[in-house]
Amino acid sequence: MQLVFLNEQTLKVADYAQANDDFEIVLDTLVPQPSIFHINKAKLNADLGDYLVVREYDYFYIGIITSIEKTGEGAIKITTKDFLAKFDVEVPVSSYTGNISQFTLNLINTHFKTSTDTKQNLSYLQTEIMINKTGSLNYEPDKKANILKLVEEFSKTYGIRLAYELIIVNGVISNIKIKVVEVTKGLVIRSDLGTISNLIISDTNDSALNKIIFYPKADNVQRTSVISYYLLNDGTISTNANSPKRIDKVSFKCEFYADNDFSSLLTKATSALIDSSLEHSITFDFSFVTNKIDVLNDLSIGTFVSFVTPNKTYETIVTKMVFKGTFKQATIILGEHRISLTDKLKLINRRGT
Numbered sequence: 001m002q003l004v005f006l007n008e009q010t011l012k013v014a015d016y017a018q019a020n021d022d023f024e025i026v027l028d029t030l031v032p033q034p035s036i037f038h039i040n041k042a043k044l045n046a047d048l049g050d051y052l053v054v055r056e057y058d059y060f061y062i063g064i065i066t067s068i069e070k071t072g073e074g075a076i077k078i079t080t081k082d083f084l085a086k087f088d089v090e091v092p093v094s095s096y097t098g099n100i101s102q103f104t105l106n107l108i109n110t111h112f113k114t115s116t117d118t119k120q121n122l123s124y125l126q127t128e129i130m131i132n133k134t135g136s137l138n139y140e141p142d143k144k145a146n147i148l149k150l151v152e153e154f155s156k157t158y159g160i161r162l163a164y165e166l167i168i169v170n171g172v173i174s175n176i177k178i179k180v181v182e183v184t185k186g187l188v189i190r191s192d193l194g195t196i197s198n199l200i201i202s203d204t205n206d207s208a209l210n211k212i213i214f215y216p217k218a219d220n221v222q223r224t225s226v227i228s229y230y231l232l233n234d235g236t237i238s239t240n241a242n243s244p245k246r247i248d249k250v251s252f253k254c255e256f257y258a259d260n261d262f263s264s265l266l267t268k269a270t271s272a273l274i275d276s277s278l279e280h281s282i283t284f285d286f287s288f289v290t291n292k293i294d295v296l297n298d299l300s301i302g303t304f305v306s307f308v309t310p311n312k313t314y315e316t317i318v319t320k321m322v323f324k325g326t327f328k329q330a331t332i333i334l335g336e337h338r339i340s341l342t343d344k345l346k347l348i349n350r351r352g353t
Contacts, residue, residue: 003037004053005046008064011124011173015045021325025054025061027301028320029152030336032085035063037078044068044076052080053166058288059327062164062176083164083176086112087147094143097136097263100158101129101180107147108178124175126167131182133158136263156278156317157270159183161302185235185304187296195291201309202281204337209276211252212269223262229269231277235304235315237270275336277315282307282334289328299332307334 001019006012017039026033037052046052046065054061063080071077091111096103105127112122135158139145155161161183167175191199210231216224230238232245253272257265286299299305301321307314320333 001054001056003039004055005044005065006051006053006173008047008049008051011051011176013173014050017041017044019054023323023325025063025323026320027082027322029155029301029317030319030338032081032088032148033320034066035061035080035082037080038071039076039078040074041076042074044078051083052078055166056327059323060165062166084148084151084162087151087162089148090144090146092143093137093139093145093150095136095138098134099129100133100135100137100154101131101160103137104147104151104154104160104162104180105129105178107150111147122176126175126177128177128179130179131160133160135267137267138261138264153271155183155302156274157267159185159304183302183304184298184300186306187299187303188306188308189296191307191309195287195293195296197285197287198331199284200282202337203312204279208279209251209253209273210247211250212272213252213254214257214265214269215254217256217258220257220259222259223257227265229266229273231273233313233315235274235277235306237266237273278317278319278336280314280316280335281337282314282316284332285329286332287329305334 001023003017003019004013005015005017007014020038020040023035023037025035046068048065048068050065052063052065062083064083064085065078065080067079069077069079087108089111091107093107108125109127112120113125113127115121151162159182160180163179163181165177165179166173167177189196212229214227214229216226228239228241230241230243230246232238232243233247234245236245238245255268261268288297291297299318301318303318305316305318307316314334316334318332318334319336322331324331
């Protein structure tokens with residue numbers, strides 16, 4: 001596998017290398033995870049913080065180098081984290097109504113392109129909106145939020161996510177483009193599918209929340225209605241109590257809202273209902289080589305999936321993918337519960353709970 005190394009400040013090519021087959025690329029929407037590459041080289045002309053680029057026919061990845069370790073004579077181990085980890089930082093946020101894609105890129109542009117600190121800015125960074133989603137976000141004054149965690153939330157509530165690509169002009173790498181794209185929805189995977197192996201299901205929630213009722217606060221003046229939102233069996237959110245897609249066994253909770261909360265109730269309801277429905281971990285190996293279902297080639301981080309088992313259908317999301325030694329097969333995790341102790345501790349630390 002051919003690797004290209006880029007200088008973090010200028011994006012100029014710093015070095016090339018051939019990776020051994022014992023690489024491991026880990027993509028995780030919940031907790032940024034390390035990826036590992038081994039190369040046979042006496043010296044690498046790259047530093048911590050520079051970029052490692054995988055440019056294979058069937059895969060593309062940009063990693064930020066976090067460690068370079070000599071493991072033997074002419075052997076080097078490189079550890080990276082995904083490029084989007086650049087945005088794993090807390091920044092000030094304010095209430096907003098409008099295009100959520102623009103809100104996301106505004107945060108990136110403000111802190112990585114047009115900040116008052118030229119050393120902080122990435123001159124080569126480009127941004128582009130590929131999908132527009134309208135919504136309302138309500139934040140208290142002097143509020144901070146982590147950009148990556150917001151993106152994770154927006155993927156569930158608005159169906160958008162971040163992607164990146166290299167821009168090459170006249171054979172020279174000139175820019176990295178961050179795009180807001182639409183997440184893939186509607187994929188159906190049966191647990192007995194021939195391309196699946198080593199299936200493990202850990203379900204921690206027998207009665208996931210599927211209804212939330214918002215009551216007006218006593219001092220409300222403009223908004224005095226009781227509003228209920230329902231999680232339907234196709235993973236969508238509705239205010240229609242008579243929808244044929246209602247889940248039969250009702251599990252609900254009640255909340256109060258103020259006048260100025262009204263515009264963001266749908267966002268709050270969507271977040272609460274989908275978060276509750278994802279309290280499971282479904283792990284399996286998926287073979288892209290033997291897969292004959294074209295739509296499953298779109299299986300990627302953030303994809304919404306209906307995972308059908310003999311006992312239950314899970315409306316869930318791809319939250320982790322691991323490629324180990326090959327791009328022909330991946331270990332995939334659906335849901336937001338983690339089984340391994342390491343991942344559990346990382347998730348607890350990240351969420352602060």
